[in-house]
Amino acid sequence: MVVVGYTRLNSENIAEIVVHQEYDSKQEAIEGAEALALASINDETILDVIRGTRYNDTEIVYNVVHEIPRDNS
Amino acid sequence: MGGFFKNNPEDTVVGSTDATEDTINETAVTETDSTSSFYRGSPEQTTVDGYVADASGHAASAEQYAEDAEDSSVSASYFNSLASQQVNIAQSAANQAKGYRDSALQHKNSANISTQGASQHAYTASGYADDAAGYANNASQFATTASGHATTASGHATTASGHATTAGQHATSASNSASSIVNLTVATGAAGTSASYDAATGVLTIPAGAEGEDGNVYVGSYDENTGKVNFINTSGTNFSTGDLRGEDGSGFTGGSYDSSTGIATFTSDSGLGFSTSDLRGEDGTVEGAAMLTGADFTGDISVPAGNSISTDGGTTPTLNTSASNVTKLKGANLTLHATSSFHVNTPNTATIDVDDSNVFTANRDQGNAQKAQVLLKYDDNEKFRTTDSGIDVTDNITLSGTVDGRDVAADGARLDTMPYHRVRYDKCRHTDLYLTLTSTHQNISQAPNIISPATPVKCARYIDIQTEVEWRYVSTATNDLVFRLEVVVPISATVTNLGSATNASNYTGFSSNNYENWFWVSGDKTHLLTEFGRMNKTGVSNATELIARAWYYDPALQRTYILTESNPGISVSTGDTVYWHPYAWEAAGTTLYVEEYMDERYVSNGRQNITLKFKTAYDDSKIVYRALMREVSSGDSAVIYKVKATLTDVEEV
Numbered sequence: 001m002v003v004v005g006y007t008r009l010n011s012e013n014i015a016e017i018v019v020h021q022e023y024d025s026k027q028e029a030i031e032g033a034e035a036l037a038l039a040s041i042n043d044e045t046i047l048d049v050i051r052g053t054r055y056n057d058t059e060i061v062y063n064v065v066h067e068i069p070r071d072n073s
Numbered sequence: 074m075g076g077f078f079k080n081n082p083e084d085t086v087v088g089s090t091d092a093t094e095d096t097i098n099e100t101a102v103t104e105t106d107s108t109s110s111f112y113r114g115s116p117e118q119t120t121v122d123g124y125v126a127d128a129s130g131h132a133a134s135a136e137q138y139a140e141d142a143e144d145s146s147v148s149a150s151y152f153n154s155l156a157s158q159q160v161n162i163a164q165s166a167a168n169q170a171k172g173y174r175d176s177a178l179q180h181k182n183s184a185n186i187s188t189q190g191a192s193q194h195a196y197t198a199s200g201y202a203d204d205a206a207g208y209a210n211n212a213s214q215f216a217t218t219a220s221g222h223a224t225t226a227s228g229h230a231t232t233a234s235g236h237a238t239t240a241g242q243h244a245t246s247a248s249n250s251a252s253s254i255v256n257l258t259v260a261t262g263a264a265g266t267s268a269s270y271d272a273a274t275g276v277l278t279i280p281a282g283a284e285g286e287d288g289n290v291y292v293g294s295y296d297e298n299t300g301k302v303n304f305i306n307t308s309g310t311n312f313s314t315g316d317l318r319g320e321d322g323s324g325f326t327g328g329s330y331d332s333s334t335g336i337a338t339f340t341s342d343s344g345l346g347f348s349t350s351d352l353r354g355e356d357g358t359v360e361g362a363a364m365l366t367g368a369d370f371t372g373d374i375s376v377p378a379g380n381s382i383s384t385d386g387g388t389t390p391t392l393n394t395s396a397s398n399v400t401k402l403k404g405a406n407l408t409l410h411a412t413s414s415f416h417v418n419t420p421n422t423a424t425i426d427v428d429d430s431n432v433f434t435a436n437r438d439q440g441n442a443q444k445a446q447v448l449l450k451y452d453d454n455e456k457f458r459t460t461d462s463g464i465d466v467t468d469n470i471t472l473s474g475t476v477d478g479r480d481v482a483a484d485g486a487r488l489d490t491m492p493y494h495r496v497r498y499d500k501c502r503h504t505d506l507y508l509t510l511t512s513t514h515q516n517i518s519q520a521p522n523i524i525s526p527a528t529p530v531k532c533a534r535y536i537d538i539q540t541e542v543e544w545r546y547v548s549t550a551t552n553d554l555v556f557r558l559e560v561v562v563p564i565s566a567t568v569t570n571l572g573s574a575t576n577a578s579n580y581t582g583f584s585s586n587n588y589e590n591w592f593w594v595s596g597d598k599t600h601l602l603t604e605f606g607r608m609n610k611t612g613v614s615n616a617t618e619l620i621a622r623a624w625y626y627d628p629a630l631q632r633t634y635i636l637t638e639s640n641p642g643i644s645v646s647t648g649d650t651v652y653w654h655p656y657a658w659e660a661a662g663t664t665l666y667v668e669e670y671m672d673e674r675y676v677s678n679g680r681q682n683i684t685l686k687f688k689t690a691y692d693d694s695k696i697v698y699r700a701l702m703r704e705v706s707s708g709d710s711a712v713i714y715k716v717k718a719t720l721t722d723v724e725e726v
Contacts, residue, residue: 013707015512015555026615026658047513047703053618055638056588061620063605063657065559065664 002029003060004036007048015047017062022054033066040068435459492724493530499523501700502716507543512707514557516699517716523698525720531693532722533600538700539684539717544675545710553705554671558687560605563694564661568612571598571651577634589622590639594651598633599626600725603688604667607657608637610649614658617643621653655690664699673709680714691725 001022010016020036023029033051040046052062262268262280270277293304300318305311325346328339335351376382384390402409409415427433437445449457458465472481501518502508508517517540525534542554577583577591585591607618623636637645645651656665667687674681689696700718704711 009512009707013512015703015705053620055620055643056640059588063665063667064659065666067664 001054002026002051003054003062004029004033004049004051005060005062006036006040006046006050008045009047017050019060020049033064037066037068041070490726492726493528493532493722494724495528495532495722497525497720499718499720500715501718502540502713504715507712507714510542510554510702510704510711510713512704514555514701514703517702517713518700518718519716521699523700523718523720525696525698525722527695528693528722528724530724531691532724533691534689534696535686535721535723536689536698537684537686537719537721539682539719540702541680541682541714542674543680543712543714544673545712547673547675547710548708553673554711555703555705556669556671556683556685557666557701557703558668558685559664559666559699559701560656560689561697561699562656562659562661562663562665563692563696565694566654566656566661566690566692569598569601569653570612571601571608571633571653572596574645574647574649574651576645576647583634583636585636585639588638588640589636590644591634591636592645592647592651593627593632593634595632597626597628597631598635598653599624601653601655601691602633602635603655603690605657605665605689606653606655608635608645608651608653609658610645610651612650612652616658618657619643619645655692670705673711 002025003022004020005017006020007015007017021032023032029051033049037049040049046068049066049068050062051064051066052060054060258274258276260276260278262278264281266280268277268279291304291306293302295302300316301313302317303311303313324343325339325341328337330337335353336348337352338346338348340346374382425433435445435447437443444461447457447459448455454467456467475481501520501523503519506519508515523536525536536558538556538558572594574592574594577593578585580591583591602621602624606621608621609616609618619637621635621637625634626632627634635651656663659665669685671683689698698718700716702713
């Protein structure tokens with residue numbers, strides 16, 4: 001399974017990774033991640049949109065960053 | 074419309090959304106409208122009538138306002154002090170009147186729109202009527218034209234009949250004449266009479282001619298013995314000519330030359346024959362041009378200075394010499410001058426010898442602007458050429474010595490064992506320019522990217538990051554830092570077939586956790602394996618990817634052992650072919666990352682030195698890195714001082 005997640009600050013101001021959605025194919029996950037990155041432009045609590053692979057019930061390895069196209073100027 | 078029907082129920086108001094002709098007829102109030110003198114909702118009223126009536130009302134109002142305005146104007150002239158004001162009022166009233174008039178016209182136009190349907194149908198009917206009249210007219214014209222054609226046809230028929238009658242008469246005459254000629258009989262009449270024709274008997278009599286006199290013809294022949302011509306005829310008046318032959322002539326009848334005696338003999342029938350003496354001259358020197366064919370010279374041929382021996386005959390002028398002797402062209406300064414090409418043609422070995430220690434030189438003729446060069450070929454293929462800058466050699470050079478004192482072969486063998494190796498050092502942040510970390514990843518390099526240039530061969534690419542962290546304060550129990558190294562996928566990444574896998578779960582010396590298993594492939598593949606790459610079993614994108622979690626090369630067995638997943642659907646079995654992609658089959662431009670977590674080491678006024686080393690890909694492409702850091706908790710405060718990056722490229726030999 002290919003997993004799309006994101007990093008956010010929780011109520012204790014600690015960054016944590018949240019699983020957004022799991023997909024059967026990499027291509028579907030890429031499209032989902034790009035959509036999530038666009039939707040997160042104005043949500044400053046979302047720090048990163050990331051993509052990875054679920055290898056078992058408890059282990060997900062993230063290895064790709066999908067940049068949120070924010071204007072930081 | 075609102076003013077006109079304002080007191081009626083909604084469903085009786087013509088033009089309202091709820092009104093129909095039926096509701097109007099059934100529920101209309103039949104009282105008189107005092108404004109327009111029109112019966113509101115009367116059974117007879119229609120939408121068109123309503124609009125017309127309303128328009129008439131507005132028109133009347135407009136006229137009334139106009140009159141009022143005029144009256145006001147008159148009054149204004151009377152009241153001089155108020156004249157200007159009254160005129161304005163009058164103008165205003167007049168404008169209002171115009172507005173009502175325009176409104177009336179609009180209503181009237183609306184009414185006209187409703188009547189346009191009927192007019193349109195009437196117009197259409199009129200059009201059809203016009204079309205019918207047109208078709209009728211066309212039919213009449215066609216009938217008239219047909220009648221005319223019929224009359225013309227009748228005239229032609231009459232004329233044709235007349236011609237037929239005349240033709241029949243001519244045919245009868247012709248037939249009669251033909252019959253009379255066929256039956257004609259010819260007879261011969263007496264000589265001197267006239268020709269006559271008896272129509273009764275059909276006999277044509279032609280008189281015979283008078284009898285002529287006999288002819289007198291000569292026949293001639295030539296007698297070569299006597300030289301006479303004899304003429305004879307039937308009338309006996311034969312005669313002959315005299316001897317027509319002339320006297321015999323005199324002269325030579327032949328001649329011959331005897332090369333053994335040198336005497337020429339001439340013969341004649343008239344006694345003029347004679348013989349010459351020996352015509353051959355003495356042997357000696359021949360001066361002037363010698364036009365010889367097949368001459369043998371027993372001595373030297375000398376050509377005076379300024380002259381030359383020229384050949385201009387045949388396709389290939391040749392100077393032949395005896396095959397057993399050496400042929401020399403000698404001279405203090407010997408020039409072989411070929412204006413087109415110069416060939417040395419020998420069936421065996423052609424050798425150019427240079428006597429003593431002299432040098433064979435190919436040099437530019439002093440009088441020639443062209444630069445001379447030497448070209449050597451083998452089997453018509455160029456191998457060696459001198460040029461302005463040196464020499465060009467095609468194909469291999471085999472040396473038994475050295476080049477500038479170096480044994481090229483030995484040096485090359487040594488070079489083959491030396492891998493390409495390059496180290497670059499980038500200082501990415503100034504010492505005194507610190508960066509305050511937050512919970513959001515920030516690039517700790519002052520430049521956005523750290524770039525490792527392309528390499529001439531594929532190399533294992535390493536990056537070492539060194540930085541200093543100073544903790545300003547710590548306020549949470551989670552006091553960790555996260556370092557992220559990002560790599561932008563280059564455009565020329567290639568897949569490597571690692572080979573056929575063999576399950577290594579039964580081998581001792583290897584341990585694994587749940588969902589993990591070892592396998593091995595032949596050869597050393599460790600230079601390929603990194604945290605950024607992935608394996609799969611198809612070699613193409615979108616297949617299930619596996620992580621190389623750990624790896625080890627056994628030099629004794631020459632095997633690379635790899636630890637990876639062992640789950641349903643994600644595992645490697647014996648016989649599987651395993652492929653490696655250095656960037657996990659991600660598209661060029663995609664950002665891959667690896668993160669490392671670090672514990673805080675709070676020291677008052679002290680700094681924590683951090684060094685991280687990453688192996689990224691076995692590649693020859695330019696690789697773009699980004700070094701980022703963040704705090705896990707925003708409740709702490711750490712700053713980054715100097716950042717240094719060391720980029721190392723090492724070829725696998």
